[in-house]
Each structure stands twice: as structure tokens, then as C-alpha cells.
Amino acid sequence: MSSILESIDFYFILESLIKIAIVFVIGLLSPVGMNWVERRTLALIQNRLGPNRVGPFGLLQSIADGIKFVFKEDIIPLAANRWLYTLAPIVMVIPAFMVTIVYPFGPEIDLPFIGPTKMYVTNFNVGLLYVLAMTSLGVYGIILAGWGSNSKYSLLGGLRSSAQVISYELSLSLALVGAMLQSGSLDLVKIVENQSGWGGMQWHIFMFQPLGFIIYLISAIAETNRVPFDLPEAETELVGGFHTEYSSSLKFAMLFMAEYVNMLTVAVLATVVFLGGWNGPFVKDFPVLGLLYFFIKISFFMFLYIWLRGTLPRFRYDQLMNFGWKVLLPLALINIVISAVIGLIVY
Amino acid sequence: MVPLSWYLALSAVLFTIGVVGVVIQRNIIVLFMCIELMLNAVNLTLVSFSRYLGDVTGQLFVFIVMAVAAAEAAVGLAIIISLFRNRETLNVDEADLLKL
Amino acid sequence: MEQIAIDIPRLLFLAFAGIAVVAAFNLILQRNPIYSALSLIVTLCVMAALFLLLNAPFIAVIQIVVYAGAIMVLFVFVIMLLNIREEESKIDRQKYLKWLAAPMFLALLAQVFAVIRYVDTTPPSIPSANAPGGNPAESLGTVESIANAMFTTYVLPFEATSVLILMAIVGSMLLAKRDSKQDIERIETALDAEQAEQEQAHLAAEKSNKEVAA
Numbered sequence: 001m002s003s004i005l006e007s008i009d010f011y012f013i014l015e016s017l018i019k020i021a022i023v024f025v026i027g028l029l030s031p032v033g034m035n036w037v038e039r040r041t042l043a044l045i046q047n048r049l050g051p052n053r054v055g056p057f058g059l060l061q062s063i064a065d066g067i068k069f070v071f072k073e074d075i076i077p078l079a080a081n082r083w084l085y086t087l088a089p090i091v092m093v094i095p096a097f098m099v100t101i102v103y104p105f106g107p108e109i110d111l112p113f114i115g116p117t118k119m120y121v122t123n124f125n126v127g128l129l130y131v132l133a134m135t136s137l138g139v140y141g142i143i144l145a146g147w148g149s150n151s152k153y154s155l156l157g158g159l160r161s162s163a164q165v166i167s168y169e170l171s172l173s174l175a176l177v178g179a180m181l182q183s184g185s186l187d188l189v190k191i192v193e194n195q196s197g198w199g200g201m202q203w204h205i206f207m208f209q210p211l212g213f214i215i216y217l218i219s220a221i222a223e224t225n226r227v228p229f230d231l232p233e234a235e236t237e238l239v240g241g242f243h244t245e246y247s248s249s250l251k252f253a254m255l256f257m258a259e260y261v262n263m264l265t266v267a268v269l270a271t272v273v274f275l276g277g278w279n280g281p282f283v284k285d286f287p288v289l290g291l292l293y294f295f296i297k298i299s300f301f302m303f304l305y306i307w308l309r310g311t312l313p314r315f316r317y318d319q320l321m322n323f324g325w326k327v328l329l330p331l332a333l334i335n336i337v338i339s340a341v342i343g344l345i346v347y
Numbered sequence: 348m349v350p351l352s353w354y355l356a357l358s359a360v361l362f363t364i365g366v367v368g369v370v371i372q373r374n375i376i377v378l379f380m381c382i383e384l385m386l387n388a389v390n391l392t393l394v395s396f397s398r399y400l401g402d403v404t405g406q407l408f409v410f411i412v413m414a415v416a417a418a419e420a421a422v423g424l425a426i427i428i429s430l431f432r433n434r435e436t437l438n439v440d441e442a443d444l445l446k447l
Numbered sequence: 448m449e450q451i452a453i454d455i456p457r458l459l460f461l462a463f464a465g466i467a468v469v470a471a472f473n474l475i476l477q478r479n480p481i482y483s484a485l486s487l488i489v490t491l492c493v494m495a496a497l498f499l500l501l502n503a504p505f506i507a508v509i510q511i512v513v514y515a516g517a518i519m520v521l522f523v524f525v526i527m528l529l530n531i532r533e534e535e536s537k538i539d540r541q542k543y544l545k546w547l548a549a550p551m552f553l554a555l556l557a558q559v560f561a562v563i564r565y566v567d568t569t570p571p572s573i574p575s576a577n578a579p580g581g582n583p584a585e586s587l588g589t590v591e592s593i594a595n596a597m598f599t600t601y602v603l604p605f606e607a608t609s610v611l612i613l614m615a616i617v618g619s620m621l622l623a624k625r626d627s628k629q630d631i632e633r634i635e636t637a638l639d640a641e642q643a644e645q646e647q648a649h650l651a652a653e654k655s656n657k658e659v660a661a
Contacts, residue, residue: 126504129509130508140520147527352563356559359563362559363555376522398502406506406587416513416518421616422618425618425623
């Protein structure tokens, strides 16, 4: 037994555990904050007030909702498949949170008392692929929720959603290939470091990937089932899509949380791959600024989601499929060829 | 460290379970899944030998096996769908006429 | 028998192997295809973990992207599309196969283990730092090393695979496509019947209206 104890690096484990705890709390709390911001901003766009009763400016509204989720009765529909119905939210929420460990929040910062600390839990050689792998596992949650509920609205929503996610995942990953070619790595931290030129402004979106960025943006919005691609949960025709039968209990809260963490993940990926991650002016001298830049970039994406939701109408289903397969996918392939040619000329 | 033989044993067990599944199951979709399981067992052997011999070839083969499995799944599921359309069954015993 | 040393990788291996075997058994014993599919997904994910344990991160991630994220989604999608519920219990025409399965399982297993015992007599354990071939063990499973091999020594198999996938795309489209002419005819006849029905209902309603008016 002593050999086991000797082989463990306790300091490393402690550090990792603390970091995981911090990232997990960020993941848990971000839906709460994002939900409040979304409702207020949407209200502003639509010229109404939004939640404003619970706490100052309605700040505590999301927390009140969360408490309601915990205390409401958990109803499983009689016709539903109990196993799949219970499994679906779990399957959806676990990969969503597993991605959070590779978020590169900032550069190495010299913390007081602790010393230089890396602002991410872990980082590996295939980080980008890991993110894609975990997001692709989220589809199972949607499929199982749609099928297990045993209701026509859920089934239709689940079918639509999984078809949409599968089709847009292609153009999403192909849009990233251009940036991969340029940085020559799949390692998220190396991709960020590759964009640190020009005083921290040599982002991939400026360095020959504007087309890739636009393709990524559109497919990311479709991937997270947001307006204008929110057909899977179109209230006016499908009631609630795949989560119709989930009454507002903890299971619904899990589905909801997974959706928001997925939104956060695609925003982080866009920031890291196209917008230079933590890079920006003066980051080399003051590394703490990196965290701020990262936060601002992600907030911009979150605002974009809400902005689009307040502005655009919904696509029709055939338009959505045609757009994904006949416009975005060829454009993404062209983008790869262009990036390869540019890479040959420039580097 | 984990000895090579442990990996080989696990891979053998999984492969055998796949074979048994092909024999006892009659649902064509499950048969397909058993074949995927067998392919995966072989992949495990290839990767562990690649690590053992310090040669990357094994991992490359796994990559190619996965591509073949993807192609196989696409064609196979298309066949299953057209079979179900024409016969309304997924039982392999009832699809034995060599014509649709 | 010498003492088997237990360390962290071995414990992890045993845990993963246990999950994989249980899930694989569940795959072949379930009657409902969706449960089989779910247990296969568990096996595949555990397999990815084993690849990580073997220091092959690229293969592990590709395993999840391709197998769990694409192939199995396709399976589950087809199960959902065809709406296959519990398998109806029909008379099994090849029932003797089930009795054949257990002995066959044991025989195959015994044979393989006999071979493995032979392997086990050559001691080096898996991640050997100075392996023959000169590859440092750490860089073996990375994207760079696999890409190097793929685009130099093994270009031809790689290209052949891409041709294979192209053929698979064409083939599956051809297979899954319905005969559109037949389809249109079917829909048209259905629509015609519906229209006729509606007209009849309309006529009947008018008739009854007239009667009421009269």
C-alpha cells in the first residue's frame, strides 16, 4: 500500500481539485447570471421592464427560480420510459461540465502567497478535439429526452434537434480547421499563444480567418439551438420541444443548465480560436488584464446571443437544412483550402 | 504499470462477447452493434501493441479502422432502413430471400 | 505466484475493464435495442479512457468523436426513426444457437487466454520508455506523430480510406432514397381520397342544411 501513497503527488492533486472546484462553481453560477442578463436585455430590446421585483433590479430573480426548481414536485409522466427520462438530463449535463476543465481563462499569473499559477485546470495536446468530442456527446441527452418522454412534441423536438446539431457540427468543426492550420496545433493554450503578436492583437480573425469566424458563429448559434435556429424548441409549434414533458423540477434545471454551459463553451471556443483568447494590449506586462479581456470577449458573445434573439425571426426547417448543407458546409471547405494556400505562401 | 497481457485479455473478452452477441441476438441493429464491439476490441489490441512496441503504426491502423467502421455504419444503417421499409421487420431470420 | 504490485494505473485499468465488460454483456442480453445502444456507448467511452491510459490521447478523443459522437448517434437516431420498442417475442427459428453460445464463449476465451499466457512470459510492461524503434514514449500518441506517419509512410491507405468513405456516402444516399415517383403517386392518391372525402362531407353538410332550412 505504501507504494501507492508514494506515487501520488498530493500538491498537484490539491491544486487540481481547487481549480476544478472554482471552474465548477463558475459553471454552476454562470446560468444564473446569464439568465438574469438575458431577461433584462431582452426586456430592454422589447421595451418592457423584465424581472424587477426580487432583490435590487430583480437580481435575485434567477436564484428564486432556482429555489423553485428544487422545491417543486418531480413528476414523471406515466407513459414515459422512467430510465431514459431520468438519464437524459444527466447525460446532457455531465459532458457540458466536463468541457469546463479546459477553458483557458488567462495566462500564467503570479498570485500572492501561492506563486505562479496557470489559469486553467488542465491542457492537453488535443484540447480542441476534446471540446468537440464532449459537445458531440450532448446530443444523446436531447435524443433520450425526446424519445423517453413518449410524447409527440418531445419526439419531434428531439428528432429536429439532433438532426440540426449533427448537421451543423460538421461546419462548426470544419470552420475551426483553418485556425488549426494556422496555429499548427490542437492545443488550446498554444493556439492562444500563437495569437500574441502585434502587441496582443494578432488574432486569427484578423489573420486570414474572417470567413472561418463567420461560419463558426452561425453554426455555433445553430449548435446551441438559439434564435434564429431554435426550431427544436419553437414554442409556437412544438410547445417546448424535447423538454416539453419536463415539469420545472431539478431535471428541467439540469437541462437548462446544460444549455447555458454549452452556450458558454462555444463562446469560449470562439474567443480562444478566433479572438485571441486572453490576448490584448499590455497583457505581457500585466497578466491580470488577460482575465479581464477574456471576460469581456465572452460577454460580447453572450450579448450577441441575446441581441439576435431579440431581433431575428425563426427559420423554416427546410431553409435551416438547406442553409447548413448547401451554403455553410461548402463555404467551410473553401475556407480550409484558402487557409492552406495562405499558409503555404505566408509561413 | 499495466502489463500488456491485461489489455490483451480485456480485448479478448470483449471480442468474444461480441461474437456471442452475433450468435444469440436476432435484431439486425443489435447485430451491427456487436460487430462494432468486436472492431473496438481489435482496436484496443492494436493500440496496446503500438504502445508496447513503441511504433505509431498500430494507432494509425486504429484510425483507418474507425473510418471503415463509419463507412460501414452509414451503408449498413441505410440498408436497415430500406429493409424495414419493405419488410416491416428487423429480425434477420425473416430477411432471408436475397431480394427486396 | 509472485505478488502482483497494485498501483494507480492498474486500479484504473481494473475499474474501466470491469465497466467495459459489464456494459458489453448488457449490450448482448438486452431485448430493447435502445438499451443495447446505450450500453455500447458506455463501452466505447470506457475504451476511450483505456486509450488515454495507454498514452494515446489522439486516438482516445477520435474514438469519442467518431464512435460515440457520430456512429452511435446514427444508430440511436435510426432506432428512434423506426420507432423500435420492445422486441416482439416471436418463435425463434434458430433456438439451438443460444445453447451453442455459452460453450463457444468459454472455448474461445480459453483459447485466447492460452495464447496470452505465452505473451505474458515476455515481461516488459507497457509504457516502456526506451522502446525499440527509437520513439520516445511520450510523443507516441500525439497528433504530430500520427500525422507524420499518416502523410508519409501510409499515404496510400489513407487516400484509399477517403475513397471508401466517398463511396459509402454515395451508396447510403442511393439506398436510403425512396423512389420519388412512387412516393409522389402515393401522396397524390392519398390526397385525392382525402379531397373526395371532404367533398362528400361538404355535400352531406349542405344537404342537411337544406333539410333544416326546409
